[in-house]
Amino acid sequence: MSDQTKLIPNNSLITPTPEEGRALAVKIARLTIKTTQPSAKVREELRPIYANDAAMLIAIGHTVAVEFATIAKANNYWI
Amino acid sequence: MSDQTKLIPNNSLITPTPEEGRALAVKIARLTIKTTQPSAKVREELRPIYANDAAMLIAIGHTVAVEFATIAKANNYWI
Amino acid sequence: MSDQTKLIPNNSLITPTPEEGRALAVKIARLTIKTTQPSAKVREELRPIYANDAAMLIAIGHTVAVEFATIAKANNYWI
Amino acid sequence: MSDQTKLIPNNSLITPTPEEGRALAVKIARLTIKTTQPSAKVREELRPIYANDAAMLIAIGHTVAVEFATIAKANNYWI
Amino acid sequence: MSDQTKLIPNNSLITPTPEEGRALAVKIARLTIKTTQPSAKVREELRPIYANDAAMLIAIGHTVAVEFATIAKANNYWI
Amino acid sequence: MSDQTKLIPNNSLITPTPEEGRALAVKIARLTIKTTQPSAKVREELRPIYANDAAMLIAIGHTVAVEFATIAKANNYWI
Numbered sequence: 001m002s003d004q005t006k007l008i009p010n011n012s013l014i015t016p017t018p019e020e021g022r023a024l025a026v027k028i029a030r031l032t033i034k035t036t037q038p039s040a041k042v043r044e045e046l047r048p049i050y051a052n053d054a055a056m057l058i059a060i061g062h063t064v065a066v067e068f069a070t071i072a073k074a075n076n077y078w079i
Numbered sequence: 080m081s082d083q084t085k086l087i088p089n090n091s092l093i094t095p096t097p098e099e100g101r102a103l104a105v106k107i108a109r110l111t112i113k114t115t116q117p118s119a120k121v122r123e124e125l126r127p128i129y130a131n132d133a134a135m136l137i138a139i140g141h142t143v144a145v146e147f148a149t150i151a152k153a154n155n156y157w158i
Numbered sequence: 159m160s161d162q163t164k165l166i167p168n169n170s171l172i173t174p175t176p177e178e179g180r181a182l183a184v185k186i187a188r189l190t191i192k193t194t195q196p197s198a199k200v201r202e203e204l205r206p207i208y209a210n211d212a213a214m215l216i217a218i219g220h221t222v223a224v225e226f227a228t229i230a231k232a233n234n235y236w237i
Numbered sequence: 238m239s240d241q242t243k244l245i246p247n248n249s250l251i252t253p254t255p256e257e258g259r260a261l262a263v264k265i266a267r268l269t270i271k272t273t274q275p276s277a278k279v280r281e282e283l284r285p286i287y288a289n290d291a292a293m294l295i296a297i298g299h300t301v302a303v304e305f306a307t308i309a310k311a312n313n314y315w316i
Numbered sequence: 317m318s319d320q321t322k323l324i325p326n327n328s329l330i331t332p333t334p335e336e337g338r339a340l341a342v343k344i345a346r347l348t349i350k351t352t353q354p355s356a357k358v359r360e361e362l363r364p365i366y367a368n369d370a371a372m373l374i375a376i377g378h379t380v381a382v383e384f385a386t387i388a389k390a391n392n393y394w395i
Numbered sequence: 396m397s398d399q400t401k402l403i404p405n406n407s408l409i410t411p412t413p414e415e416g417r418a419l420a421v422k423i424a425r426l427t428i429k430t431t432q433p434s435a436k437v438r439e440e441l442r443p444i445y446a447n448d449a450a451m452l453i454a455i456g457h458t459v460a461v462e463f464a465t466i467a468k469a470n471n472y473w474i
Contacts, residue, residue: 007417013472022086022107026114028417032456035421037446050449051116054129058138059453061111065145066460074472077092077153101165101186105193130195133208137217140190144224156171156232180244180265184272209274212287216296219269223303235250235311259323259344263351288353291366295375298348302382314329314390338402338423342430367432370445374454377427381461393408393469 007031013074021075025067029060086110092153100154104146108139165189171232179233183225187218244268250311258312262304266297323347329390337391341383345376402426408469416470420462424455 005011008028015021037043050056072078084090087107094100116122129135151157163169166186173179195201208214230236242248245265252258274280287293309315321327324344331337353359366372388394400406403423410416432438445451467473 005414007421008413011412011414013413013467014474017090018087018092019084019090022111026086026111029456029460032417032421032459033452036452036455042447046447046449046452050453052121052125053449054125054132055135055138056450056453057112057115057125058129058135058142059450059457060115061108062138062142062145063453063457063460064111065108065142065149066457066464069145069149070460070464070467070472072092072149072153074467074474077149079093079153096169097166097171098163098169101190105165105190131200131204133204133211134214134217136191136194136204137208137214137221139194140187141217141221141224143190144187144221144228148224148228151171151228151232156228158172158232175248176245176250177242177248180269184244184269210279210283212283212290213293213296215270215273215283216287216293216300218273219266220296220300220303222269223266223300223307227303227307230250230307230311235307237251237311254327255324255329256321256327259348263323263348289358289362291362291369292372292375294349294352294362295366295372295379297352298345299375299379299382301348302345302379302386306382306386309329309386309390314386316330316390333406334403334408335400335406338427342402342427368437368441370441370448371451371454373428373431373441374445374451374458376431377424378454378458378461380427381424381458381465385461385465388408388465388469393465395409395469 007035013071015071015075018072018075018078021071021078022064022068025064025071028067028071029063086114092150094150094154097151097154097157100150100157101143101147104143104150107146107150108142165193171229173229173233176230176233176236179229179236180222180226183222183229186225186229187221244272250308252308252312255309255312255315258308258315259301259305262301262308265304265308266300323351329387331387331391334388334391334394337387337394338380338384341380341387344383344387345379402430408466410466410470413467413470413473416466416473417459417463420459420466423462423466424458 009024013024015024034043050060088103092103094103113122129139167182171182173182192201208218246261250261252261271280287297325340329340331340350359366376404419408419410419429438445455
């Protein structure tokens with residue numbers, strides 16, 4: 001893989017569209033968790049826990065919203 | 080459906096009015112949860128849990144507030 | 159009622175004063191919860207739960223603070 | 238009392254100094270809770286609960302931080 | 317002590333460096349808690365509770381991050 | 396070690412790339428926890444607790460997102 005970054009894909013916050021910016025926000029949020037819990041096995045075990053827990057799903061949504069605020073601003077809201 | 084986006088409806092943060100901007104904030108928040116929990120069946124099962132839990136309703140409101148901050152800024156507060 | 163909006167009263171973030179801006183923040187926060195839990199009966203049942211729970215009152219205050227940040231900025235802080 | 242506001246003392250976010258701005262943030266946070274739980278008796282009963290609970294004290298601090306961000310910006314950081 | 321402030325040390329958000337700005341963020345966060353729980357004895361009793369609890373340590377870090385955002389902006393990021 | 400700072404590595408928020416800015420956000424978040432809980436032994440004991448808890452991993456991600464927002468702005472989003 002030519003992209004050597006571990007935390008920010010392509011090492012950039014700039015995306016062509018809001019949709020791709022939002023996907024980047026989701027991705028960045030996941031990569032932070034990957035850095036804190038590097039074991040893919042453990043992360044897989046945790047997935048059904050948070051994916052079936054309403055409070056955790058809301059908390060994930062909140063985190064993505066914060067990431068997206070930064071990305072949207074970096075892209076001047078794609079105006 | 081012509082709109083192929085999964086995370087940002089119409090692939091834009093721009094709305095004609097604050098009301099529509101707020102509706103977009105609610106929608107975007109829901110789409111993040113849909114991405115994390117793709118099963119419609121599970122999401123339906125979770126609905127009565129969070130819709131009857133005061134703490135979760137507040138947490139949803141908090142998340143929508145964060146999404147709306149971004150959308151409101153993108154629209155220069157509809158001034 | 160002439161105001162047909164469900165999420166943003168008067169479809170505007172602009173208010174004459176900080177006090178009215180704050181009241182709008184409280185109102186908007188409540189309308190998000192109303193959208194998520196449309197049953198007035200359920201919301202009434204939840205009221206004594208959060209109104210007597212210190213942690214939930216703090217969480218409501220936090221949410222209103224986030225809403226107010228957006229409204230205050232929209233009004234250029236009423237300077 | 239000449240100040241008729243219930244949510245924003247003096248109906249203004251402007252303060253002479255950071256210290257007074259911070260005090261305003263604390264005050265505004267409390268007034269939101271007062272609006273949600275109007276009973277002084279209940280609020281008094283809740284006080285020892287949150288004042289002796291580390292997690293709730295942190296949550297209060299978080300909320301005040303968000304209020305202060307708005308007030309500090311309104312005052313251009315008192316520069 | 318010549319500094320009569322209780323919430324903002326030196327009554328200023330301006331610091332010479334990011335390190336000092338961060339220390340100020342930590343300090344301000346603590347002073348909010350001191351205002352809410354004035355008893356030094358109680359605060360001392362709470363210290364081992366939050367200092368040994370992962371979730372509370374994270375919540376403290378979150379609060380400091382919010383305080384720092386304000387201070388960093390006040391200092392124009394020390395650029 | 397020539398870097399005498401304890402809270403902000405290199406005493407600067409400026410980084411060459413988004414990837415390094417994100418790494419700095421992670422680092423700063425950890426240093427706040429180190430300041431609150433100085434014992435390396437206790438922090439090591441807490442690691443498996445939060446690293447195996449979905450809710451705590453999400454909360455860490457949220458905190459890093461807030462730190463990153465500040466760093467990204469300080470770097471003008473590396474545009």
